[in-house]
Amino acid sequence: MKKKIYITRKLPDRILEGLDKHFDIDMWPKEEEAVPRGILLEKVKDVQGILCMLTENMDEEVMEAAPNLEVISNMAVGYNNIDMNAADKRGIIVTNTPGVLTETTADLTFALLMATARRLVEASDELRGGKWKTWSPMHLTGMDIYGSTLGIIGFGRIGQAVARRAAGFGMEILYYNRSKKPEAEKETGARFTELDDLLRQSDFICILLPYSPEVYHLISGKELSMMKKSAILINTARGGIVDEQALYIALKSGEIWAAGLDVFEKEPIDPADPLLTLTNLVTLPHIGSASIATRMKMAELAVANIHHALTGFGEVKRVN
Numbered sequence: 001m002k003k004k005i006y007i008t009r010k011l012p013d014r015i016l017e018g019l020d021k022h023f024d025i026d027m028w029p030k031e032e033e034a035v036p037r038g039i040l041l042e043k044v045k046d047v048q049g050i051l052c053m054l055t056e057n058m059d060e061e062v063m064e065a066a067p068n069l070e071v072i073s074n075m076a077v078g079y080n081n082i083d084m085n086a087a088d089k090r091g092i093i094v095t096n097t098p099g100v101l102t103e104t105t106a107d108l109t110f111a112l113l114m115a116t117a118r119r120l121v122e123a124s125d126e127l128r129g130g131k132w133k134t135w136s137p138m139h140l141t142g143m144d145i146y147g148s149t150l151g152i153i154g155f156g157r158i159g160q161a162v163a164r165r166a167a168g169f170g171m172e173i174l175y176y177n178r179s180k181k182p183e184a185e186k187e188t189g190a191r192f193t194e195l196d197d198l199l200r201q202s203d204f205i206c207i208l209l210p211y212s213p214e215v216y217h218l219i220s221g222k223e224l225s226m227m228k229k230s231a232i233l234i235n236t237a238r239g240g241i242v243d244e245q246a247l248y249i250a251l252k253s254g255e256i257w258a259a260g261l262d263v264f265e266k267e268p269i270d271p272a273d274p275l276l277t278l279t280n281l282v283t284l285p286h287i288g289s290a291s292i293a294t295r296m297k298m299a300e301l302a303v304a305n306i307h308h309a310l311t312g313f314g315e316v317k318r319v320n
């Protein structure tokens with residue numbers, strides 16, 4: 001009998017080609033809408049594998065509902081949507097998609113940094129809103145990137161890829177990470193710096209840490225108050241790392257100059273959230289890895305992971 005897989009979002013046909021030769025596949029048919037929780041719990045009852053997105057909370061309840069579950073394949077590098085203790089307790093393999101989205105996410109991080117520094121969204125909105133009056137000396141002036149200091153919090157694959165881009169912009173690069181990275185220091189010219197010093201010295205601060213409960217609100221009121229008044233904070237990692245209420249106060253009061261967020265504590269953020277009233281905040285809907293080629297690679301890797309884990313043949317990107 002074929003093993004059963006449930007896929008929680010519609011994936012392109014090309015990605016799934018041939019998979020039904022080996023497995024019984026069921027898939028939520030919508031691409032732009034997450035599977036409702038009740039349907040998910042029903043669908044996983046007799047599956048051995050679940051291929052899910054970061055939008056699905058894979059907690060104890062889901063695992064209880066799927067007593068035959070052998071593998072959860074997450075189509076993301078971050079896996080904070082999965083209860084790892086519950087998975088470990090049941091011997092469920094958890095996989096993710098590292099490596100394939102590094103450069104794309106670093107591109108987006110740098111794009112957001114540049115858009116925030118040079119007020120691109122505000123400028124475009126002004127023009128389209130018919131409010132552009134004339135060229136004037138200090139009109140829509142922003143912050144220089146070339147020659148400034150970048151502090152990177154979290155110096156893994158994506159942090160290092162951002163550092164390589166920053167080196168091309170003549171930035172001085174500081175990083176804070178659990179462990180020092182001498183090879184990457186040589187390649188990028190980045191210098192290890194304690195967190196407090198990084199916060200005090202940087203013109204731009206990019207958060208590129210994997211999420212875990214230990215880094216919840218790592219950047220809160222105290223950390224924001226240590227930053228320069230001209231500082232720009234960029235978060236393309238996970239929303240929970242930044243205390244959004246404290247960020248609102250810091251941006252509103254001018255304690256820091258601007259921020260760019262691709263991720264939020266609750267996604268999607270409530271459109272009525274006060275953060276969205278601020279012109280010195282650039283916001284994106286979690287699109288760090290959203291290039292066509294990279295999303296296809298992530299889907300392919302998520303499929304390969306589940307296939308290999310269920311057959312026992314081939315490489316599996318396990319996180320446990």
Ligand code: DGY
Nearest residue numbers: 075076077078288289
């Ligand atoms: C991830 O993979 O964790 C990103 O947040 C989405 O691509």
